[in-house]
Amino acid sequence: MSQLEREALVRYLEDHQLKRTRQREAILDVFLQSAGHVSSDELHERVRDRFPGIGSTTVYRTMKILCDAGLAVERNFEDGVTRYEIPHEHHDHLVCVRCGRIVEFECTMIEAAQERIATDYQFRLLRHRHELYGHCADCQKIDS
Amino acid sequence: MSQLEREALVRYLEDHQLKRTRQREAILDVFLQSAGHVSSDELHERVRDRFPGIGSTTVYRTMKILCDAGLAVERNFEDGVTRYEIPHEHHDHLVCVRCGRIVEFECTMIEAAQERIATDYQFRLLRHRHELYGHCADCQKIDS
DNA sequence: ATAGATGCAAATGTTTTGCAGGAAA
DNA sequence: TTTCCTGCAAAACATTTGCATCTAT
Numbered sequence A, B: 001m002s003q004l005e006r007e008a009l010v011r012y013l014e015d016h017q018l019k020r021t022r023q024r025e026a027i028l029d030v031f032l033q034s035a036g037h038v039s040s041d042e043l044h045e046r047v048r049d050r051f052p053g054i055g056s057t058t059v060y061r062t063m064k065i066l067c068d069a070g071l072a073v074e075r076n077f078e079d080g081v082t083r084y085e086i087p088h089e090h091h092d093h094l095v096c097v098r099c100g101r102i103v104e105f106e107c108t109m110i111e112a113a114q115e116r117i118a119t120d121y122q123f124r125l126l127r128h129r130h131e132l133y134g135h136c137a138d139c140q141k142i143d144s
Numbered sequence C: 001a002t003a004g005a006t007g008c009a010a011a012t013g014t015t016t017t018g019c020a021g022g023a024a025a
Numbered sequence D: 001t002t003t004c005c006t007g008c009a010a011a012a013c014a015t016t017t018g019c020a021t022c023t024a025t
Helices: A003-015 A022-033 A040-050 A056-068 A108-120 A137-143 B003-015 B022-033 B040-050 B056-068 B108-120 B137-143
Strands: A073-076 A082-085 A092-096 A102-105 A124-135 B073-076 B082-085 B092-096 B102-105 B124-135
Touching: A003 A022, A003 A056, A022 A040, A022 A056, A040 A056, A040 A082, A056 A073, A056 A082, A108 A124, A108 B108, A108 B124, A124 A137, A124 B108, B003 B022, B003 B056, B022 B040, B022 B056, B040 B056, B040 B082, B056 B073, B056 B082, B108 B124, B124 B137
Parallel strands: A092 A124, B092 B124
Antiparallel strands: A073 A082, A092 A102, A124 B124, B073 B082, B092 B102
16 A cells, blocks of 8 residues: 555655655655644654654655655644645645644635635735634534 | 724723733834734834834733734734734735735635535634735736 | 765744843832 | 833744765665
């Protein structure tokens, strides 16, 4: 498993005169096995299990490479930590401010509206950030 | 001018056993005179002109008070700096990634869609963040 | 052999906190 | 005179960078 991604990484490294190292492959593996939205710190902890002595610096640097290679996407929510997700079709996020749960949603109507707004203001749209913050179903139970 | 806000600040300070100081009033004044979306650092620079020796710590602490008092609203874009705006009707932002220009927009259709999405996922919506990043009309000219 | 990677320590940049001296009530 | 503020210095925190050493090619 994750064979395709590993090949993509090797290809990217070769194309950019970068070297194929155990650390980089281990980080890719751990990242692909981590469901959801992992932070550099979480990745560092998990890689460390099977690769003691690895520095957090290497995780930061490698995640940047994975993003450049199109194997990871960077996300920033309100807690000041950079998180990474496996690239897939466009979406935005609902974030529970109590438990930290992150749910993805997709809305073509909003996408269309964004395009229209950008056009209205003569902006050339590059990207957007759209996050809804609230309490998830489970966390609402605390109140009652 | 800014008489209403100054009175609101005085009232808030009294209600919370906080003291009315020259620094706090100066920071409120400078903030109200700063159009757009100012950072703590910009505010510090501007307050310093008429109040040499003021510390950045005081600006940070005072802006927090102004937010609590409902006289300022905190905003975070992609540059890692907290900015403040004067509260007014709900809106979101277009940000030019070249010149940093920030334009406000408002879209009731998107707001309605957000409510519907939150309901679909059983979230109790508290707030959201919605920013469009791109090149403004002026900055697009650089390309041609 | 050599370009590039690693990991430590130190630097960065923004914001927060501890604390001694200072001002408002 | 007591409580709250201020401003400095130091701490926090996530991330980046300098550098000597190590490793893939």
